[in-house]
Each structure stands twice: as structure tokens, then as C-alpha cells.
Amino acid sequence: MRIQLPIIRTSNESHPGGRSALTCRFRCGDACFHEVPNTSGNDYVGDVIAGALSRRSVVRAAAVVTAAAAAGTAAGAAVAPKAQAATAVGKPAARAARGLRFTPVAPNTADQVTIPEGYAQNIVIRWGEPILRGAPAFDATKQSAAAQAGQFGYNCDFLSLLPLPGEPGRQVLVANHEYTDEILMFPGYDAENPTEEQVEIAWAAHGLSAVVVEGNRADGRLVPVTRHPLNRRVTATTAFRLTGPAAGSDLLKTSADPTGTRVLGTLNNCSGGTTPWGTTLHGEENFNQYFANGARATDKRYGLVAGPTERKWERFDKRFDVAQEPNEVHRFGYVVEFDPYDPTSTPRKHTALGRFKHEGATVRLTDDGRPVVYTGDDERFDYFYKFVSAKRMKKGTSRAVREHNLSLLDEGTLYVAKLTGDSPALEIDGTGKLPADGEFDGSGQWIPLATATADGAVSHVDGMTAEEVFVFTRLAGDKVGATKMDRPEDIEPNPHTGKVYVALTNNSRRGTTGNAPVDEANPRIGNKHGQVLELTERWNRAESRTFAWKLFLVAGDPNDPATYFAGFPKDQVSPISCPDNVAFDPHGNLWISTDGNQLGSHDGLFGVATRGSRRGELKQFLTVPAGAETCGPLVQSRRVVVAVQHPGEIDGATAEKPLSAWPDGPGKINRPAVVAVWRQDGSDIGM
Template sequence: MRKLLPLIGTPSQSHPGGRSAMTCRFRCGDACFHEVPNTSDNEYVGDVIAGALSRRSMMRAAAVVTVAGAAGAASVAGARPAGAATPEASAASYGKPSAPSKGARGLRYSSVAPNTTDAVTVPDGYGQNVVIRWGEPILRGAPAFDPENQTPAAQAGQFGYNNDFLALLPLPGERNRQLLVANHEYTDEILMFRGYDAANPTRQQVEIAWAAHGLSAVVVEGDRKTGKLVAVPRHPLNRRVTATTEFRITGPAAGSALLKTSADPTGTKALGTLNNCSGGTTPWGTTLHGEENFNQYFANSSRATDKRYGIGTGATERKWERFDKRFDVAQEPNEVHRFGYVVEFDPYDPASTPRKHTALGRFKHEAATVRLTCDGRPVVYSGDDERFDYFYKFVSSKRMKHGTSRAVREHNLSLLDEGTLYVAKLTGDSPAIEIDGTGKLPSDGEFDGSGEWIPLATATAKGAVSHVEGMTAEEVFVFTRLAGDKVGATKMDRPEDIEPSPVTGKVYVALTNNSNRGVGTNAKADEANPRNANKHGHVLELTERWNQPESTKFAWSLFLVAGDPDDPATYFAGFPKDDVSPISCPDNVAFDPYGNLWISTDGAQLGSHDGLFGVATRGARRGELKQFLTVPKGAETCGPIIQERRVLVAVQHPGEIDGATVEKPASTWPDGPGKIVRPAVVAVWRADGDDIGV
């Protein structure tokens, strides 16, 4: 019997999702302690059996076609989370690590034991380095990082705070170099500023925080003999996008009265991007970034539509509304409607204006991953990271063009402005009585069923059409959650990252957790979310009908039900549970070149630090899950990128433990005692120079 590590912190210090109270405070505005925004009475999958398309008939149909639709996914390299060090010898409470010779190709490494080491811990025989830290200068003229004398101007030229999504893009003509793009999700002023007074932040502190949000583009150079990766400062392609950078609003809601403000009466220009979580890359060479918990930055709302998005009625944590009225809903009621979109960024053009694509809907976007149809139209998958909210896809009506001319590039930058936005509705194939909330498998041996993509609205060059009764198209694109409520979309357990397999075309959805499932009057367990008080989360595997991403029908099953393998409520795609690593709270997902799924975690509930895991998705070892690394104390694993010879992760909010401050740090990572704790990007490689996991 495996013995769990002791839980980190006390119940009073830990939030239901497993994060520290400090993380919840700054990252999502204490969402877990607020009323659940979704109070709709949508049907639940376990109650909707009649008339459902049989999953098995769909699977038989899918088996007779090729995987042509996966070509688009192959061009979208996975990108997400963190670390490296040496495994903690005393943390073998989960049994002996697996031998590196075992495992599917790409996963042949010694699995890291669960641990609470204040370091990035990687398998035996692997090395690591910090690629870039918060505050390192990347633009010409930016000063060296000095946390005691930081300024807004300095931060605007330096790598931002709390790196999340990562993308690595090729740099033709520059040997051993790639272009790294990183999201900067949020700031934690208590860990940034000595003596920070949360009740009375200064204008300078607020403006530094504005500059620490957004995106960074920085060229990185690899060591040919190892996997070491270092930033190249002052490269012409290096760029910062912040909370005050100008954005172009595009798509069907651009120019709408719902988006017009006193500063922008056209409704087509917005300043900044906030709370960028996960994202994706496009086959035409841009990056996509999801604006997630934007609600927490806006104060003094009194509208029902805002309540559905979790926007508060009082002051905000950061008090930005004191310094810019656009963050005060009472003064600028439409400014909040200009956040919550997928942002497109062209890292190859430092003069380009980033775009906010309203056609992909407005909600707490987690991820924006692209797959091409057989005829070259992009399909974008995105999750709404909220308890009981939905996951979506957008199918463009325009085909991607190939080439590098300005006209071609401009055409491709408009691909996400015309098409149809859909929301998912899932139906279980087991009787509702067999889904009892414990995670016990139904009589057919798996949680599975069928589903449909319900159209919400279609945007064209001539206008937009709503498919939701009682809502205009503009309302659908701005109040997308309300549209999902109206059409009866399936309430999910925090749908986070979504990633299509470049090998099989199957789509994987990480559902992090939902401690409110089945509690009080909240929605009970259903076949797609089979555990009440679900604190560990699960991973959904979805097969589009005929393996065509534009299809409106799909089959689904739960690939993983996370937690302690000794818990009978866990499931690892049928693989024997005595030979897998424990995992809790799946967050970001990515694929390696061999078709293995890699999962990073956020808020793990098993006593160990968060980490990164690889799991085989096909073959005899399907479901075998092995831990690759853990991150330091208080940190979350984000933005994993899995290449043949290198793994990249973003170590977000290290040391973010209740009671920690600059004066009393809870972590000494990455630079040791006496240095300020800094979020950073880490590269991991095999010490012998060979490929990862082979």
C-alpha cells in the first residue's frame, strides 16, 4: 500500500483547489470562495440517454477513415510547464521509481518520486538550466534587474512575471536559435515589492504590475552539446506586450456598442491583455493567448451579466481602479467587455499590432489550440476555466494560404474572424443510477458516451448570425457563457487545456478539479464528471466523427481519472495501477514527437509538489503514466514544450505560500538564499545528449 506524503499546509491555509490562499487571491480573485457563477439548470449527461448517437457506432465509423485531419495538429507544437534537480531520496513513499528502460518510446526515463523539495527535480541522467527569469532585460536599453529599485520603464523592457504558456518557434537562418514566446498571467505584489501595503499600493507599484503582465518574445540559443538554452538579449525580434499595449479588436463584435468606451468610441481598440493563461501556436506562424481570470481586475459592478463572469461589486485586490477609471465598471461599464478573448500575436513582426478575436467568444479562455481541416481551415479548441463551465471550438470558414508575402500573412491573420463558434454537449451511455458520484466505473467498464457541438453564432464578412434564441450575434460573442447556458451545454469540472494528438487526431481535454461538484445545490456527478467533490480532476479523450475536426458529432471517454493509484476511484486508461505515478489536478497538456501526452499539474492534492507527467496514449502501454519532474515549493507547472532533445516548462509563482513576503520568503528558488524568488523558464535535457525518453 502506498503511503501518501503529508498534505502541505493546514486546512486553513489551503483552498479547495489545492492552491495556497495567496495564489487564489492574486491569480483568480478567490474564485473558489465566491458563489458559483453558473446557476443554469442545464441537463446532465447521465440523464440524457434516449436518442443519443452510440459512441461505439461512431468509433466503428471513425476507424474506417484516415487521420488526415491531424496534419494541422502536427504543425502546432505543444507548449506548457517547468523544472530540474536531483530526485529526493527520502520521497520513495510511492515505491521504487520505474527503470528507464521501461515505458513507451519517449517515456523511457526513471520516474521522479513525489517530493516536496524546493527545487526542480528531474530524472536521473538529466540536466537542467534556467533559461530566463522574471526581470531579465530583453530589450535594448533595459537595465539589469534590481528588485529594490524597479521602475515601470525598466519592467517594460524586461521579461514579465509569472510565465505560463510557452511557444518555441523556428528562426530560419539563425543556427541553434529559436523564438520563445511566453505569457505572463498575473502579478503577486506581495512577493514583488518589499513592504508592500495591499490596502494602499502606490502608482509606481501599479504601473510596474501593468508592465509585468502580458507577453514576452525573446530569442533563445541552444548549446549543441547539451540541451541548455539561454536568452539572447537585445535581439531585434525581442518584444514586450503589457497591460497598456494597443490591441486591435477584430471579428463580429468589433465596433459593437457593447465594446465602446469613452477612450475608444469606435469599439475597435483596446489597451493591454490580462491574465493570459494557456494558448497555442498556429500553422501560419503566430501565437494565440487566452485571457482567463480577467474579472478580478474590475471593480464596482452591479450587472447580472457581470455576475455570470464573476466580476465583483466592490474594490479589487490590486486597487487598479484608483489609478485608471477603465478598471471601474461604474465609470466605464464596457471596458470589461474588451477582455476575455483569444489574443493573436505575430512574433516575427515587432511592429505588428496584436489582435483580440471576438469570433472565438468571450469567457475565461484556457488554451487556444489549432487543428486544420482537410481543406485547410483552422479549428480552434478552448476551455472556460471555471467550475461548471464549458468547452468550445471555433471552425473557420476561410482557408489558410501558404507563403510569406504581406498579403498572405494579412489573410492568415484574418482566419479567426469568420466562422462558427460551438459549445460542447456530452451524453453518457450508462444509466444515471450507475453514476453514483464515487468514481466507480459503470457496468460497461468505462466512462464514455457521445456528444455534439452546438452552434452558437456564425460570423461572415457580411455580418453575423446568432443561433441562440433571444440573443443577438453580438451578445453571443460578448456574453458567450450566457449563450452556452441557453443551449444546454454540459457543465464541466474546470475545462483547462485542450490538445489534439498529432498522431491520432484524438482531442484531449484537461479538467483540473471541482470541489463543488455535487455539494449543496450544485450540479451532481455525471458520466463526464463522475466524482462529487472532485479534488483531483480527470482527462477527457474526444474523437471527432470521421476524425474530421469540423464535425458536429463526437465520441468521448475518460482517458484518466486522476488521484492516488491506490484509490479505487482512479483510472489510467485500463493500465495496471500498481505501475503508474500518482497525479492530481491536470492543467496544461502537450504532445511529444511520439504521440505521448504530457500533463502538467496545478494544485496537486496528494502532498507532493506539482509536476510534469508523460503518459502513453496508444499501444500496449496506453495509460502508463510516469512523472518527469516536480517544481519548487509553492510553484505550479506551466507551459510544457516537449521536443526530441529538450523539455521546457514555466515555473510559475514559486514561493507563493500563505504568509510569505519578500522579507520572509517561503522558497529560495531559483537563485538561492538572500535572493528574491523569481518565476522562470527551465530547460531539461538528457546529460548524454541523446533524445528525451528513448
């Protein structure tokens, strides 16, 4: 039976990306209203033929999969011939895929976290709850920077749950705190004249939180363990190490740090990843919006504002004023590594992974134990990348082993993706209509940008030094002709198959006058709903230099002919718009959270089968409250955990007059929070 899409109208439907203007204002500095930073003349996918392997040879190579590849890779990792794939999908099994056997939540605008029948939920932790010794209980009218530095931060995004040996039932929850919305945080906030205390509270509300949580044997709820020795806050004023090939460069030196190796704070952490050696990675995304007077900057590729910033931090710390500290902005836009097991450790910013608007960073090991990190640059017409380490991970927990593993992301090669479509350009007409071969697909190359070694670094980009490549990575991608994509966000390798999935959220400028045309990987003009790319490395080896790709999902209303669900019958799927963060469950299903739903429903979390006869079957698991975004999904055997970011962030809302009643009831200040969901009967999720 078709899952009906109700006609729902919201006050935000005309805003770019489906977000409220308030969200755009504070989260990304109104990026949608600025000129597209990428003005390079790179070839689009349909033109990139010379030098690329033929799709046939790449697919044939990708089909050779060994049992040793990528954490238990199965035969399903091979790229099947199209005729066989169509036949399999045409006869789906009677039951949903394992892990997806739940009644899908219908699209809705309920001001709550809506979950499937037979499931229950609890709020794990809210903004402002104390996690460090001495921190007070949250009081919206008595906020202080000192209090916030010991409390859970604002606008949680990426989430990781790590095991806690020796403490049964407990795990370490690590959360990003992407940005602050001062209008919703502070009663009586004057945007033109923020107080110094308000600015310092915002500094403390950014960054990361680590908090031990405990499970309940009777159900799936999680509760924080306050004042645990591992609980920690990292803020915009915490000391960080700059590591890797650009550390110490003249491009990173400031008056406060003439060594170019130490920086205060991390900003706008969006998604991230968990490493096999037990640390977490965090992507600094829209860092540009925090720096004033960007017209003075020599680099015009990162979208710096010309005058004052929204939050006016530059009034209280000159490092946020490019006119006074031109290099400070070069010290943000990296992947941060955090050790949740050592509360005395100094977090690191890895320059070898490049500088851009990192949505996240996820890790897969090569067969010989070297980490490969995938990351996307969340900007219209920007690129996605991978880094292949030169060093192998060591097993063990000794200090020496841990220090070695913390250096794995400082030596290796950084690559950017270039895609080739296999259909004639005339068949990619901008409507989303499938080409004659029945799929949007092709081959691709990883183009090397620079290599870092223990003895130095080498640039592979003409006209740029290695230091310039690692600091001005977008420019390096422009020079080598990387493929312009529709906002590459989270990128995750499937631990069961080794295939890599790239969430492309949307791009309203695609194919419009003066911007890059449609191509086979980005096939719709004015792309409102986004797509998910599936990438198969050659020989299914993470270090490969070539890959096959196809669009796994082309999002939107299933009734729209311009949508595609891996060939699965569209009358049996949920509508989805604007894929953002992704994760995998224990069965290898892909779970997708959305950001800026353009179909009139609130944002949500969706599960979709990636293999077998139900491949492409997509089902909605939950929706979030009014004004909120679904972030940081974690799908364990018996628990789903999500971050509910910016609830109540609706145009016209203030701290005094909230327009959502979540999470604490009508008239209460809105508080971003982490939510856990489980089956009431105690069984596994989706079984």
C-alpha cells in the first residue's frame, strides 16, 4: 500500500532548504543568501572522460571482493549487473528487511518526537544539565559562563557511544555542540548589543561534551551519570594542538601563538565519526561566520562576511576580527580528534585532512590496518574527500600505543573526488528522469592533493605549496578539477559491505543561470530534495584510487517521477527530503536523518535496506518537534539515539515567547536534547 504524503503547509516552506530564517541566520550565517563561493570552471560529470577508467572496467574490478576486505565484507559488495538487480528488486520479499520491521511513522507536524507504535522514549540529557562537579542546575534566568562550562552544551549534533570497560551497563556519550541561537537562549537578548557575559556563555556552549550514561536493564532508557571522572566539556576557549603538515606554518601563526601550533577552541562542530582506536572525530563546519571583516582576507573561497558578525564576538576578542588577526581564521575548519578516555588530554586539529567546511569524518581501515577517513565539504558545488594514512593502527591500551594511534591522521595522502557519468549528456535533462540504462551511475577517481610524511609534505597541485593545499584545500580542489556536488554532507562506509554512502542534501542553485549545470551525479535543476550516492572502491579496497558510483536514492515525494529508491517499488516507501547525517545499524541498513524537509513534514530519521531483495525500501522511524532537526543518529541492537537540534527555532520565536512546547512544556524555554528510543517489549530494533 502506498504511504500517503499529506499536504502540509508551513510558514517556512519558501525559505531555502526548508529551514526557518532564524536557523539560517545562526547556524550557517545565511549561507544560502550569499554568492556561491565556488566560481571555478571545473568540468561537470558528463564531460570528464579523458584519463578515467571505463565504468565497465571499474565495475568488473569492484565485483572482485575478498572475505578479508573491510570488516567482514560480504559478496553483496559486488556491483551486480543491472538486469539482475532489476529482477531482484522486482520481487521483494514478503517481509521488510531485518532491522526495518516496524510500522513507519507518517509525515507530520506534531510538536513532539513521534516514534513507531510499540516503541518508547526518554530524554537522555538537555542543554544546560550539569555534568561536571560543582556545576549548578540549569536556570534560564541565571545563566553564566562558569555554569555553562560545566553543563551540557547547546545544539547537540554528532553523537558517539563508546564502551566503558569495568562499568557494566555504562557507556561514554560524546556530543558535538554545533552553534548557539542567542535569541532562543537569552531572555531580552539585544542582537546589536550582546553583553560580554552572553558572549562568554555562547563560547562555553559551543564545542563538545563527554558524559557517562547508564542503561536501564528493564528498558532502553539512558540516564547521565553526573560528576563521573570521564565527564568533560570542551569549549571555544579550550586549548587545542594543531598537528600535521601545516602545524607551525606561517599561515597559522598569530600574535597570541607565534608558533602556529596551539589554538583556543573549536567552532561549529557538525557531524563526526568514531575511530577504531577509541577516539572521536568532529568536523568544524560553518566556521567562517564567526570572523568579522573578512573583506580584508586574501582568500575569498571560504565565505567570510565583509563586516561585523551576527554574534559580535569580535568586540570582545580580537582573534575574531580578520583585520586584526588575519591568520586566526586559518586555524578553524579542520577535523578535531578527541580522546574521551583521557580527561587530561589535549584535543587535536588534524591539518592533514584539509581545511574546509567539514560535515564530519568517518573511518574505514585498509586490509593492512591503515585508517582511511572520508569527509564532505558542506557547501553548494563543493567536493568530497578522503585521506589515506601512511601508518598502521596498533592494538592495545598502553600510553605508547594510544599516542601512536593519535598520530595516525598526521601522515598520509589527501584526495578529492572526480566523477564520470556513463550516460550521454542529452539523457541528463535536469528533470531527474533516469537515463536509458536505468540508473544514474558511472566511475570516478581520487585525485591526490598533497602527501604528508614524517620528514615533510609534498604538494601534488601545480602552483600550490603543500602548506597551501592543507590550509586552502578548496582552492586545491578547484585547481585539479574536482566534481562540484550538491552539498556533500555525512559520508559513511558500510561496515558489512565496504560500500561508501554520501549524503547530498540539496542545491537550489544547481543548473540555474551562472552556476554549474546538471550532471549524472547531480541530475536535477534547482535540486530541493537531495540524493544519496553509493560508492564502491575498486577491488573494495579503501585505499583504491578509482571507484564505481551510482545514485542509491534520489529523494523527494515517491509520487514524483523524479525520485528513485534503488529500484524498489515507490508505492512502498516513505517520502524523504534533504538527507544529512547517516549511520548503519547492526544489519547493514543505512539510517538517514534529514535537515530542512521540503515536503511539509517535520524532519525525521529513516532506515533503508542497502542489499537483498528489499534494497531501497525506505521507512520513516521518527520525526522531531517543531523547528527542530534530526542529528547524530546511533542505531544499536536495542536502542536508537538521536540529537534533537534547535527545537522551536521558528521565525518569530524568542526565549520569552517559544513557539514549540518541547521538551519541557508550554511557555518553557526550548532546550536541545538527546533522545533514546527502544522497543517496549525489550526486543531488538526493527525485528
